[in-house]
Amino acid sequence: MGERGKEELDRNRINHSLDSPPETELSLEGFEVAVVGAGPAGSAAALTLAREGVQVLLLERGPFPGSKNVFGGRIYSYAVKRLMGERWKEAPVERFVRKEGITFTTSDSAFSIEYESRDPQFSFTAIRAKFDKWLAEQAEKAGTQLVSEVRVDDLTVENGQVKGIVAGGDKIPTDAVIACDGTTTGLARRAGLVTMLEPHEISMGIKDVIELSSDRIEERFGLNPGEGAAHVFVGDCTGGLRGGGFLYTNRESVALGLVAGADDVSLRKVLSPSLMEKLKTHPRVQRLIRGGRTIEYDAHMIPEAGPGMLSRPFTGGMLVAGDAAGHLLNSGYTFRGVDMAIGAGIAAAQTILEARKKRDYSARSLQVYERKLREEPSLKDMYTFRRVPAYLRNKRLYDTYPELICAAAEAVYRVDGTGKRKIFRELRAQTKGRVSTLRLIRDLLSGARTF
């Protein structure tokens, strides 16, 4: 280990162990598995391995786990339950989601559908800086060595087999590496599992976190204390760009943001930060956040290519999980990432545990990972809905249809004494000039096959 790098890493270790008993000087060597990235995938993998007595090193480039992580706002509980058992209730939950909704918008009208769930325990809103930190702490309690403020720069590869990582100029040898290094995944690229994604395969997500008292949140959204709402906005609020707005209620804040296709943003020359103000000033949205004060601006790049993003999620000595492997699902009405990352992290850890028994970390030994991903019920959804991203690239979903839905609703609800047509005739009339009947039926049928 080079002197400078060692100092650097030691310093980090000292910082990190301020709140734990003093340790004798540790070397970064001697770990069996290096997990790169302490997001949900990395912490779930490290936790699962450490419980089985594996010597795990969990590396995080941020000042603490969660400090670099951004999402919309919701986590599906089953995944945390699966990982933590009954102790999942200790997770830093903001609000359990009682209400689900979607709103189609034009510039001055909106059509909403809302569903009120019988059991809000299925999902909860969260703040990543708290949730990811908590999850990494669970991994630490199980025996994981977490080291923050370390950027992993490279892999050491011998004869096509990953033999360790390079950080701070030093080579750290391990039996295996689990790369949970996020959308840009330098490690999967370095291992040749992915070339660069295309702009239409990524989206830009941006959001404002807006402070609002819990009373106001509960009154405005019609919620019982502690319960939350999740809402999706489609149409004019994103300027008709591919994507949509979202809103999640935290305990004392609202996470309001949007996701827009990178190709659309770039080629239509829309400044991505300007979309935030557009969403915020939409009358439907404005009434929900009035009196609030913005306390943070966040952004994150979202891979939308699905698990097909990597040619395969493993190579000799290395597995890839989470955003880095496209383990997320945007169905247009629900957005899943954290639950799938946790599931993939667990599957990666289980694969390593089996390989460890055989003392064989070759690609052939690790290939069972892919089968685990496909067979795990929660992760299977990624494959079941694999055609969704292509369907969601249909431009009409973001301009024509929201306008059509709002115009139809206007025609149905408006009574101005001029005489009304029967509903079906009115709907037919509204489609005229917007979309051909044939095209509409084709979009509907293809939607039915895709979802």
Add this chain to the structure above:
Amino acid sequence: MAEAEKPLTLDQRLSLVSFTKDPEPFIVVNTELCHKCEKKPCLYICPAQVYTWQDQLNYNIEGCLETGACLIVCHKIGAKAIQWKYPSGGKGVSFKQG
């Protein structure tokens, strides 16, 4: 009735986020290439407007939110001018909410 918050400028938004300066330049742009770049996608995709155009491409990495999207659009529809990696360990953006 509660007042609507005044629209925020991007600078105001970025002032709500903590940054630790990285002495190492983690974004390097060969700005000569940008003159021939027709679409200049980096100007639009970046949520922090790290990239701006005034006679030439200017970039200020201090407000970088580390999404990595600039690299992709630059290499796929731009001039392949941007070299980008994450800031050094512990440096760069740090979110309190996320």
